[in-house]
Amino acid sequence: MTFAFTHENLTKIAEILKKYPDDRKASAVLPLLDLAQRQNDGWLKPSAIAEVANLLGMAEMRVYEVASFYTMFNLKPVGKYHVQVCGTIPCALRGAEEIMEVCKDHLNISLGQTTADGTFTLSEVECLGACVNAPMLQINDDFFEDLTPESTKKLLEDLKSGKVPKCGSQAGRQCSKAASC
Template sequence: MERKQYHQEINITPELQARIDELISRYPADKRKSALLPVLHEVQDAHDNWLSVPLQDKVAEILGIKPIEVYEVVTFYTMYNQRPIGKYMFEFCQTSPCCLNGVENLMDYTCKKLGVNVAELTADGLFEVRGVECLGACGYAPMMQLGDFYVEHLNEEKIDQLIADCKENKITLHDK
C-alpha cells in the first residue's frame, strides 16, 4: 500500500512560541521533555489539527530532545494526528464495555451514513470515523468523542442528530 504524502507549513508564531515557553516553564530546566504532551497539543491546534514529520522535528528542536522521542509519542496516542483529518472526527471507544453495548454496529452505521470506511475522510473533508482505545466513560457505554466532548449512551438517533448538527455548523468542537 502506497503511503500518501502531505505537506504542512510550519508556522511557530510569536504567540505560539510564548505559549510553548510558558508550558515549558512549568517543568524543571533539566526536564523540558516533560512538556512534550502539552506542547504537542498546542502545536497541533495551531497547525490545522495535525502534526507532519517536519513539525514533529521542530517540536523536538524546541524541547532539545531527539526527534524519535517525539515520533514515539505521536504514533502512540490517538489524540495526535499524523495527517490532515476531517473537521468532525467521530472517535468511537472500542474497548469491552462499549463493544458489549454495540459500538461496532454504531461505527458501521456511521460509516455507511457518511459513505466512508473507518479512517477515511469524507469527500467534503467534514467527517472521519475512528476507533480508539478506552475513553474512560465505561458507565455510559456505548460512547464516542467529538472534539473535546463525549457523547454517551450512543444510539443511531444521536448519530443522525450529530451529523445533521455538524453539517449545519451547530457544533463547537473545543471548550477553550
C-alpha cells in the first residue's frame, strides 16, 4: 500500500519546512509524522514512514527510529478511540492500576488489543505531564484527569453511546485543568 500526502497536507508541510534551514529539514520529522498519522486513521504504515523520509531526505530507518520511540506514534492500526492509561509513578500511586483494570474489564480486551468492532484500543504510556491531576488517561487528543474507577467507567460508556465526554479534570477542578479543555 502506497501513501501520498493530500494536497492540503502538502501545503501544511511547505509551511512547516519554512521554519528550518534547507540543511536541517530533518528537524521537521515530528510534525510530518504527526500529519501522516492523522491522515492515515491514527497509525503510520511503512509507506507513510517512507514518504516522510523521502520528503525530508532522511534514511527510512532514521524516521522509523523516531516513530518507534514515541508512544504518540502508532505503528499498527488503532481503534477509533485510543485509550492510553498513564502508568508512571505519580499516577500509579493514585490508582492507575485500578483504572487500567476498569478499562480492561469494561472493554473486554487486554493491554495492546483493539475491540472486535474497532472502536477502542488500550495502551499503557509513560508520564503525560498531567501528574497534578493523577490518575489520568489520554483518548486521542484529549486528557481525562482525576479519574476514579466510576468516572472511568462512565467515560467509556459515554464514548460507547456516542456522547462526547468533557475532557480535563473529572473531579471538576479548574485551576489545574489541561489547557485544551
